[in-house]
Amino acid sequence: GQSKREVNININRFRLEALGMGVDEVIAGLQSENVNAPLGRLNRNNSEYPLRVSGKPEAVDRFKTMVIGQRNGRPIMLSEVAEIKDGIEEQRSLAFVNGVQAVSLDILKQSGANVVGTVDRVKKEISKLQSELPPGAKIEIVRDGSIMIRDSVRDVQDTLILGGILTIFIVFLFLNSWRSTVITGLTLPISVISSFIVMNFLGMTLNVLTLMALSLAIGLLIDDAIVVRENIVRHLERGQDHFEAAREGTSEIGLAVLATTFSIVAVFAPVAFMKGIIGRFFFQFGMTVTFAVLVSLFVSFTLDPMLSSRWYDPDIERKGKRHLVARALDRFNNWFDRTADQYRIVIAWTLKHRRTVLLIAVLSLAGGLMVFKFFLESEFVPGYDQGEFEVNFTTAPDASVDETRGRVRAVLTSLKGIPEVQHTYATIGAGDQGTVRDAKVYVKLVDRRERKRPQKAIQEETRYRLQKIPGILPFITEAGRMDTRKPLLVNVRGDDISLLKKYAAALKEKMYQIPGIVDIEVTLEQDIPEYRLTVDRERAFDVGITTGHIVRTVGALVGGQAVTTYEDEDGDAVNVRVRLPDTLRQDLSHVEKLRLAVQKPGNGPTLIPLGELVTYSIKPTPSEINRQDLTRQVVISANLDNLPLGTAIEKVDQAASLIKMPPGYRVFFSGEAEQMAESFGYMAEALILAIVLVYLILAAQFESFIDPLSIMLSLPLSLMAYRRYDQHHVTDRPHYADGPRDKECHPARRFCQGAALSRYGSDRGNHYRRPNETSSHPDDHPGYDLRNASPRPGNRRGSGDAGTHGSCGGRWTHHIDFFDSSCCACDVFGSR
Structure with a gap:
């Protein structure tokens, strides 16, 4: 949920085309003008003085007067082709505490550090920072890993x-x-x-x-x-x-x-x-x-x-008085x-x-x-009532951050109907590999002495409520697990993705018939729709445009590119990002109308519409491709409801034996199953x-x-x-x-x-x-x-x-x- 400061250079495509300039020229101008570099040193009177050029602007407004090129001998300033804003970067992660948007900070201990000691020191620092916050802001500890340990x-x-x-x-x-x-x-x-x-x-x-x-x-x-x-x-x-x-x-x-x-x-x-x-x-x-x-x-x-x-x-001898x-x-x-x-x-x-x-x-x-x-029956780690659990879910493959935000609010509203819930902490796109489709809700229950139902029963009600919310694939995990994945992981390994999908779907249907296996999810089950641009290489060669030129131009205008940095008042580096405004990068028709500038000797710049050089199509693409030992695999993950892991492995193995697979394709288990077999x-x-x-x-x-x-x-x-x-x-x-x-x-x-x-x-x-x-x-x-x-x-x-x-x-x-x-x-x- 953190919002980082960023200088946004929103390109005015029409003004840029009118001047016959390309976005690569704007990027080159920014990078060449926004420079702060050492030049060497001067020796005078037995003293040494470093020499440095300071070309970086002292304020964001100074970017407006930065010269990025020239036309007909006239300098072109950045403000003529772009709108400069001192704003924030596009948010791809969000956090909510009890439904209120917040900025979350996950504190992890160093390897070898003591959890309880680390938590005590963090709490001591929090008490100091609390007094420095502005009115209306407060620091709240929503998850304390030392409580269970204590x-x-x-x-x-x-x-x-x-x-x-x-x-x-x-x-x-x-x-x-x-x-x-x-x-x-x-x-x-x-x-x-x-x-x-x-x-x-x-x-x-x-x-x-x-x-x-x-x-x-x-x-x-x-x-x-x-x-x-x-x-x-x-x-x-x-x-x-x-x-x-x-x-x-x-x-x-x-x-x-x-x-x-x-x-x-x-x-x-x-x-x-x-x-x-x-x-x-x-x-x-x-x-x-x-x-x-x-x-x-x-x-x-x-x-x-x-x-x-x-x-x-x-x-x-016990002879005395008794x-x-x-x-x-x-x-x-x-x-x-x-x-x-x-x-x-x-x-x-x-x-x-x-x-x-x-x-x-x-x-x-x-x-x-x-x-x-x-x-x-056998299992690796027996479950117990911790008074906390996590609700994880993914939204549609093409869902935006706003769509996932709406689903999170629906989940939080549903959890409010459970009386044993003390507070919730939800995140979207958290972690290094989190996407805007991935959401996680941490649920803290009231103390065991204050509730009549065990955690298992509350999780069952939560699972039942989540099934009524459309557009999500939910599953529940124990909080504080060493392995954040589901306990049952079944891998179907082979070379051909289409065959892997086929066998994984067949095994998934059989797993649904096994009582106690819930929250089944397949990695290649949902493909993401993707626009693919195909370059007409002959046409591009005729006009003097390479595929790399197309990638740099379209990537900068649509995806955005941090081309340089700005040093703020505190001395911190702030990214300077070049891209089109939001209204001009919402649809592929806007992308097709982009014009690429080609510099030709004697004739000046020539603008070529992107639509004349590429064709596009919509094709599904796997959301993720897993490999192990250089071989592709599909991962089927599932939770267990009152079913020991060892029993689940035996039943899934029996179900997998009924699926006829050609040589080179096989089913094996990983995660907790692998750890359990190794530990036993x-x-x-x-x-x-x-x-x-x-x-x-x-x-x-x-x-x-x-x-x-x-x-x-x-x-x-x-x-x-x-x-x-x-x-x-x-x-x-x-x-x-x-x-x-x-x-x-x-x-x-x-x-x-x-x-x-x-x-x-x-x-x-x-x-x-x-x-x-x-x-x-x-x-x-x-x-x-x-x-x-x-x-x-x-x-x-x-x-x-x-x-x-x-x-x-x-x-x-x-x-x-x-x-x-x-x-x-x-x-x-x-x-x-």
């Missing part, structure tokens, strides 16, 4: 704090000791705050991904401390002093904790170094989690044992024991019906594979690498390449559900001694298909021994005969983590796995 960061911060509080509460609930809770809980602030060091060193910021990584890692950070503290307490209950209990308890499970942490690192390190756009996002995510868990490992091996050896728990909180914890423990008894019955049943359990596992795997293959490939590579690294860690822990396979075989069972649920692993450890065999259930908290394997493997590796070895682990004694589901003497204290195991009271330990809610963040960027 809201997202605040939500994740709240989640991080709440997650930490809940984690500490759960730890206290199971450890039943506030000293143990403090000792283990110190891992959280130390690990989180220490993560800020590496984030600053690597140039990271506090953003959604880094904060989400810390939120996700909350449960992981405290695990090592819980395991170490739990094992130390177990040694204390066996009668050891605090120093020996801390030393032996830590060293006893050191290898298992070390393997667990490195397995988590093995999962997240490949995620941090993925390639492509997905790698750009998840680098900060993976590095934050990796460094945080490494710090938690260091704290678990240093601070926790030190505090455990110095900070005594006065009631380690206060209100202790009694409440006892009631929780009793309830948990009853729940664990039920779980023990289930375990006993599974051990008695191994074939049935194995069959269920195989069927679950097959069912998961079927769901994964035939029912589970990189994520698959990271997953495979993580599994391999975890397997190698387990192999090093077990000192065997065979034993880890029993753990790795549990991985395919995760396909039975997309959400990350814990799996139950039962280790049958035979005892070659009198009495029944002991069946221990070790928890395997699976994280993102990799970390769970390490968790179970490290637990198992800590207690693992070969059949002919004598049991050396303190817990290797008869505890439960799970086959008979009956408790036996010799209860033992559990050494698992409090997040998934029973509490630390002197009671039988039941190992129960829970859903790991932190794993919900695994589908941030949508996957299968």
